[in-house]
Amino acid sequence: MNARPRPVPTGIFGIAVLALVALLALTADWSAGYSPTHQDLVARLQPPGTVADGHLYRLGTDSLGRDIWARIAYGSRVSLTVAGVAVGVSFLIGTTVGVVAGFRRGILGAVLMRMVDVVLAIPFLLLAVATVAVLGPSFANLILALGFVRWTRYARVGYAQTLSTREFEFVQAARAVGATDARLVLRHILPNVAPALVVVATLEMGLMIIFEASLSFLGLGVQPPDPSWGGMLSEGRNYLADAWWLATFPGFAITITVLGANMAGDYVRDRLDPRRGEVARI
Amino acid sequence: MLRFVARRTLQAVLVVWGVSTVVFLLLRLSGDPTLLMVPPGAPAEAIDRLRHQLGFDQPLPVQYVQFLVGLLRADLGDSLVQSRPALAIVLERLPATLLLGGAALLLALVVALPLGVASALYRDTWVERGGLLVALLGQAIPPFWLGLMLILLLSVRTPLLPSSGTGSWQHLVLPAVTLGSLTMAGAARMTRVAVLEQLGQDYVRTARAKGIAPLGIVVRHLLRNAAIPVVTIVAIDVANLLGGAVVTETIFAWPGIGRLVIDAISARDYPVVQATVLVGSVVFVLSSLAADVAYGLIDPRVRTR
Numbered sequence: 001m002n003a004r005p006r007p008v009p010t011g012i013f014g015i016a017v018l019a020l021v022a023l024l025a026l027t028a029d030w031s032a033g034y035s036p037t038h039q040d041l042v043a044r045l046q047p048p049g050t051v052a053d054g055h056l057y058r059l060g061t062d063s064l065g066r067d068i069w070a071r072i073a074y075g076s077r078v079s080l081t082v083a084g085v086a087v088g089v090s091f092l093i094g095t096t097v098g099v100v101a102g103f104r105r106g107i108l109g110a111v112l113m114r115m116v117d118v119v120l121a122i123p124f125l126l127l128a129v130a131t132v133a134v135l136g137p138s139f140a141n142l143i144l145a146l147g148f149v150r151w152t153r154y155a156r157v158g159y160a161q162t163l164s165t166r167e168f169e170f171v172q173a174a175r176a177v178g179a180t181d182a183r184l185v186l187r188h189i190l191p192n193v194a195p196a197l198v199v200v201a202t203l204e205m206g207l208m209i210i211f212e213a214s215l216s217f218l219g220l221g222v223q224p225p226d227p228s229w230g231g232m233l234s235e236g237r238n239y240l241a242d243a244w245w246l247a248t249f250p251g252f253a254i255t256i257t258v259l260g261a262n263m264a265g266d267y268v269r270d271r272l273d274p275r276r277g278e279v280a281r282i
Numbered sequence: 283m284l285r286f287v288a289r290r291t292l293q294a295v296l297v298v299w300g301v302s303t304v305v306f307l308l309l310r311l312s313g314d315p316t317l318l319m320v321p322p323g324a325p326a327e328a329i330d331r332l333r334h335q336l337g338f339d340q341p342l343p344v345q346y347v348q349f350l351v352g353l354l355r356a357d358l359g360d361s362l363v364q365s366r367p368a369l370a371i372v373l374e375r376l377p378a379t380l381l382l383g384g385a386a387l388l389l390a391l392v393v394a395l396p397l398g399v400a401s402a403l404y405r406d407t408w409v410e411r412g413g414l415l416v417a418l419l420g421q422a423i424p425p426f427w428l429g430l431m432l433i434l435l436l437s438v439r440t441p442l443l444p445s446s447g448t449g450s451w452q453h454l455v456l457p458a459v460t461l462g463s464l465t466m467a468g469a470a471r472m473t474r475v476a477v478l479e480q481l482g483q484d485y486v487r488t489a490r491a492k493g494i495a496p497l498g499i500v501v502r503h504l505l506r507n508a509a510i511p512v513v514t515i516v517a518i519d520v521a522n523l524l525g526g527a528v529v530t531e532t533i534f535a536w537p538g539i540g541r542l543v544i545d546a547i548s549a550r551d552y553p554v555v556q557a558t559v560l561v562g563s564v565v566f567v568l569s570s571l572a573a574d575v576a577y578g579l580i581d582p583r584v585r586t587r
Contacts, residue, residue, distance in 0.1 A: 118300030121570075122563045125525030126543065127304075130559050133547040134311050134318060210424045214529050217426050218544060237430055237533070241438045248434075251427030259422035 011267025017260025025076040032073035036227045040065035045243045060245040062235060068245065071227035072253050078216075078228040079257065082143055083208035089147025091154055091201050098158020099193060103166060103185055109159075116155045124149060125214060132220040142221045146211055153200050161193040168192075199269045206261035213254050229254050286578050294571045301563040305556050306349050314338070319362055319550050358560065359553035363546075368557040372539055376561060378448065379538030382530070383523045385454050386462035387516070394466045395512075398473025399500065402481065413470060420467025425526055429460035429533045446535035457534040461526050465519045472515045476508035483507075510577060517573035524562045 024031055034055060041064065043052040048060040048068075059068040097116070101109035119127075131145040165171065171188050179187075215221040216230030224231060229250040236247030309315045316333040333339050336359070337348060352358065358369045401413030433456065437445035444453050480486060481504070489499045527540035535541070539558050546554035 114296070114300065117297055118304060120521075121297045121301050121567050122304065122559060123521045123525035123566060125528050126540075126559050126562045127308075128525075129528055129543060129547070130308060130555050131311070133555060134308060134552075136312075206422065213424055214426060218529065218532060220547075233427060233430065240430065240434050244434055247427070247430045251424065251431065254427060255419075255423045258424070259418060262418065262421055 010263050011270075014260045014263025014265075014267060017256060018264055021076055021257050021260065022080060024073055025080050028073045028077060032067075032070035034067040034070040036066065036070040036074040037225045038066060038070075045239065045246075047243070048245050059249045060243070062232070062246055063239060063243075068232070068249055071232055072229070072250060075227040075229045075232060075250065076253065076257070078139075078222050078226070079209050079212060079254070082139070082146070082212045082221075083205055085143050086146035086150065086208050086212070087201050087204050089143065090149075090151040090204070091197065093148065094151035094154025095158050095193075095197055097151065098155040098160075099162045099185060099189065101155070102159040102162025103181070103189065105163075112155070113159060116152045116159075119149065120152045125211065128211065128215060129218065129220060132215060137220045137223060139222055139226075142212065142215060145215075146208060150204070150208070150211075153204065154197055157196050157200050158193055161196050162189055165189050165192045195272045199265075199272050202265035202268045203262070205265060206258040209254060209258050209261065283578060287575055290571055290574050294567050297567055298564055301567075302350070302353055302560060303346075305560050306346060308559075309552055309556060310342070315552065319552055321550070358557040361546075361551055361554050363549050363551045363554075368551075368553040369561070371554055372542065372557045372561045375537060375539045375542045376565070378536060379524070379527050379531070379540060380565075382454065382457055382461060382536055382538055383520070383527060385458035386460075386523055387465060387520075389458050390462035390466035390469055391516070394469035395473055398470045398512075399477055399505070401470075402474045402477035403496070403500065405478075413474065417467045417470045420463050420470070423463065425460050425463055426529045426533055428463055429456065429530060432456045432459060433533075448537060457530050457536050460533070461523060461530040464526065465516070465523060468519060469512065469516060473508065473512050476511045477504060480504045480508050510581060513573060513576070517570050520569045521566045524566060 040052065040061070043050065043057070043061050043065045044063055046052065046057055046061045046065075048058060050057045050060060052061075055067070057067055057069070059072065062068060062071070097112050101112040127149050128145050131149060132141055135141040135144065166184075166189060171184060174184055174188050212221060213228070213230030213233070216228040217234045219231075219234065221230055222228040224235075232250040233247050236243070236245075236250065239246045309318070312318055314333075316329055316336065316338050319336075320329055320332060337345055340348070356369060357367065360366060361368045361371055364371060397413045397416060401410040404410055433445040436442045436456065443455050444450075445456065447453055477500075485503060486499060489503055490496075494502070524540075527536075527538055528543060529540070530536065531538045531540035532544055539562060543555055543558040546552070546558065
């Protein structure tokens with residue numbers, strides 16, 4: 001909901017949340033306070049606040065007696081890394097396809113943009129799930145599947161922006177004084193196309209975190225015993241009746257992070273998109 | 283109008299051809315698709331036999347032509363587990379997914395449209411702030427977590443609704459809420475923006491000047507014009523519903539194509555995986571086509587584009 005610049009606080013709030021999660025990920029060795037894979041079978045399924053062997057389990061333990069807070073802290077590394085790198089990969093692929101198609105136009109442009117239509121026609125999660133299934137579930141393949149399937153939005157936006165930018169007089173002028181195609185694209189077109197693509201990327205970040213968690217939840221992402229938020233939810237699913245904290249806290253972690261990413265994304269869009277002005281009311 | 287429909291249908295056929303090519307290549311990403319389909323440690327002769335049986339020992343272009351010829355006869359190969367056509371297995375499961383997706387979409391719109399219109403009309407009040415909050419949360423809460431929390435609160439703690447299975451409308455409630463949450467949030471945001479944009483139009487000022495009550499303006503003029511962008515977004519969201527069904531159906535043991543694809547992956551039944559991706563895409567392409575034809579009927583300007 002974004003017809004006019006949103007008041008700053010939600011944007012600042014979003015950026016602050018993201019910064020906190022990033023800090024948690026960077027300092028997990030210290031902030032977790034405990035090993036995420038250390039099992040204590042005596043202290044299985046303990047509720048939040050339990051003290052066992054002199055260690056306070058702030059958010060309780062899972063079915064193998066592992067510290068849930070520690071697993072969430074380390075899991076944030078997986079979420080942010082996978083989402084961040086996958087956004088980067090899809091950004092690069094989509095921007096290249098979109099800018100090349102918009103700059104060259106003609107048959108190459110038409111073929112590239114029809115490819116975008118085709119990939120867009122396949123329900124994203126279905127394609128991502130099938131891709132990971134073929135490649136085999138692993139950290140790297142998770143990033144590959146998300147990054148290589150999710151580039152279409154950048155391509156569409158990059159294409160539209162390049163088409164309009166290449167007609168501007170400064171581009172025509174640069175061409176007239178003999179600038180090469182590479183120089184035209186890198187020096188003149190990309191800087192003008194980039195803001196819109198950055199907006200897409202910031203809004204994609206939250207979605208990527210949810211997609212990563214979905215695939216890990218389905219057992220197609222990061223494999224146990226490595227902690228990931230989606231994987232923790234999948235384990236917690238079997239203990240809903242006996243130990244609510246298993247499935248509750250990782251979900252909170254995902255929600256807060258995605259909320260932060262979306263708020264920051266909306267803020268960036270409002271700042272970079274000057275077309276959104278005031279409208280009348282009845 | 284007929285030419286418009288014919289052109290869009292041709293485009294849809296081309297997209298389906300493209301999708302089937304992606305599906306064909308996808309299985310061959312790993313190098314040797316035969317190895318995907320056999321259990322680990324299978325003897326080499328058995329692997330060779332299966333490779334020959336499935337035609338994976340042919341050159342790639344030959345395989346592609348055979349694949350397309352099969353596609354034209356609605357033959358996507360046999361399931362390796364059930365030894366019957368993969369397409370038939372997927373089509374048997376499709377109605378359950380369509381029912382779930384339809385219920386989710388309906389539920390999402392019933393919440394989103396009033397929410398979006400109200401938060402556009404009552405700007406800078408608690409109505410708008412509440413609507414914003416619901417939409418923000420709806421887009422941030424992962425659907426599968428929402429599903430688990432709904433099960434925890436409404437099935438486990440207070441046994442109001444069943445947590446899995448099918449058979450009655452009660453079985454449909456939790457999965458539909460879970461699957462529809464993202465669509466609801468997106469549609470609410472889109473409706474609000476679309477109504478806000480219409481509020482700035484001259485015809486709204488004219489209607490006000492004529493003394494029509496605000497509610498009359500909304501119902502008679504505004505909604506009709508705001509409908510087109512909203513319908514577009516909803517039509518695009520059908521893809522998200524079909525994808526989201528993979529997760530939702532897994533949580534609620536719903537017997538649709540989403541759960542089928544996960545079961546097929548763990549059983550290494552790749553012909554069924556292929557068929558599911560293809561059928562899911564065809565459903566989406568058909569719904570986009572229907573939406574496009576609908577605009578053509580509503581708005582004559584669309585046809586000339």
